[in-house]
Amino acid sequence: MVPTPNNLVYERPEGFTDAPTHYCPGCTHGIAHRLVAEVLEEMGVLDKTIGVAPVGCAVFAYNYFDTDFVEAPHGRAPAMATGIKRVLPDRVVFTYQGDGDLASIGMGEIVHAAARGENITVIFINNANFGMTGGQMAPTTLPGMKTTSSPNGRDVETQGYPIRTSELLATLDGAGYVVRRSLHDPKNIRMAKKAIRLAFETQVRGLGFSMVELLSTCPTNWNLTPVESLKFVGDKMAAYFPLGDYKISSGVAQIKV
Amino acid sequence: MQKEIIIAGFGGQGVLFGGQVLTFAAMDAGKEVTWIPSYGPEMRGGTANCTIVIADDEIGSPLVKNPPLAIALNLPSFDKYEDELQTGGTLVVNKSMVDRGPKRSDIKVIFVPCNEIAEEIGDRKLLNMVAIGALLSVLPELTLKDVETALEAHMPERHKNLLPKNIEALKRGYEAAKVQ
């Protein structure tokens, strides 16, 4: 059937290039990408957006968004974004980072970007492991969860506890908008999109640092089917990493979208 | 022509600023000049020193091992620079802060009671200017007038009211050294 405006129900957002993504089947990176692209398109800011890609599974994010992009060293995306935003304050600057990148090697950069109240938006993918290098333990790996570097399950006695990054960053006065959402079902995906919109609105209004943490799947490294993975996110991950709003500054609270 | 001068004393005795006054004067007199401090933890109250090199041509080393001229504002500096001075050199010593005479006879040591003279003028902090004045008596490359002019030109505006006393301190030091 030839698509026409009458029967079209789903199309590639303008914010995307034509490149097919490299993500594994069942991975929610694709959904997160799409939500960001849709929001940038709806806000009409694609033309003035500069993305900062991480090191991790999303390292090729720059191939998929039809905006300018730079590729940061592992964990340093918030510092690079700071450099760009400080010299181009009228542009929209966002980082897209995984949990190894943001919460492990890049914890220093993200904390200080938030503390400085940098007007940047951070999309934070939490899938409880280092995906690209083959499923090692991340700061977000759940207690008891098996990974290739915690083969007997994460032992909190020797390997410590998971870091709840949103809660941590929400304590900083420079943070304007910090929330956790999930991508495990349509309802939560719609809520995630709304949050991403608010995060970018926070930035364009100059209201400080904004971050949306997205609980995501990693079927390949979790050794689960895509459906089982979504259930794992909804049941197990959301239990340890509660969904919710951790910081909505008074300025952000007044934003009407 | 090249002359090297080391000024040394406790932090707070105006060692670094005293050296800068000479440096400004040399610059305004059209000479090449370098000023380099000892830097680091000693800036928090220990001993401080700076080295000034004044020359007609491009200056090589800004540091000197055996200077021909030095000012010692306290006893540790007297001990150190009496040893290190060149044969035939001159050492200006703040008599107010030392309790011994010279050990070497192959150098000239000029004792000036810098603290007392500064107090007579009415500002203890001027002891460095008294010592600089004394040094000028053995530094023909710079005149008292050069240093006065430099002070006037480079003193921060908020301190300009202190100018007359600074000039008096320079002169008193110069005279005290001249008679020795």
Add this chain to the structure above:
Amino acid sequence: MTRELWEGNQAIAEAAVRAGLEAYFGYPITPQTEILEYLSRRMPELGRAFVQAESELGAINMVYGAACAGVRVMSTSSSPGVSLMMEGISYIAGTEIPMVLVNVMRGGPGLGNIAPSQGDYNQAVHGGGHGDYPRIVLAPASVQEAVDLTMLSFDLAEKYRMVTMIIADGCIGQMMEPIQFPEMKPVVRKDWDWATNGKMGKRERRLLTSIYLDPYEEEKTNLRLLERWKQIQANEVRYKEYFMEDAEYVVIGFGTAGRVSLSAVRAARQEGIKVGLLRPVTVSPFPSGAIEDLAKRVSGMLVVEMNSGQMLEDVRLAVKGRVPVEFYGRMGGVVPFPDEVLGEIHRMASGKITADINPRDAWYERMVAMK
């Protein structure tokens, strides 16, 4: 023009401002903190970007971001901090974008001390970050030269899209000398065809990255860098010569070691020794051609450094064994006095030198014997 008395660090900062510096990112570390302090006041006063970063890692990656945006950007640090920046420097080199970094070197390795040193020569000139990349390295020997080279560094960095470093040391950074500043250049946002500053309705999207997953593509990039490096070697070598007309011997030293050697060379000349001084101003590209030519007409060379003989190897490569090369170095933050260098000139001029001995080994034996 009037001469002004400036401390090296502050002069470097003001020179960068006058060169059109639009953004500065740094972290405090002795003996260069005055640059950061000066710019923390000066940049906001001019409406330009200044951030005291959380670490040198943060600082260099902020530089990376601003450099991608196509503006004149700089960071400054001292040895341990520069080590921390090496990751970012390699990425910036791989991304082929301009940036300026000043290293006011101090004694090392490790935490070392805060005294003047040239121990980071190899890190700056030959090594540092991972991977194959050339870089421009300038070595001032005075406050005026620090000002002039800071101005120049931005032009070179942009012209060749290359990491440009200035290696000074605590001596240059803390010293005051009379200088003349060049005129303030206006900030000009050039319309680079590579900058990621937003499409703004005018062009296709751009990507700046140092990733080339295909090794053949990466090798092409390596070759492209080398092609630019060849141009730099042909056009940008700078050095200064003193007393060279009739010189039978030559001393070679950069930065502070170079100016200390000038005092020694002058003293030797007064004694009638026909010795000259060559002071590299660019240590990368290195003045190999000039040194090779000298090797054809002098009887011996003495390399003086505030390290264990790092530039020495570049001199030996240029000399190709034609004449004996001697070495004198002080390490760990010790600045040599002119009389030490004069002693080495005496030894060289006495004719008891040979090209058959490794100069570093011979120097090491003398150092051990001296202690």
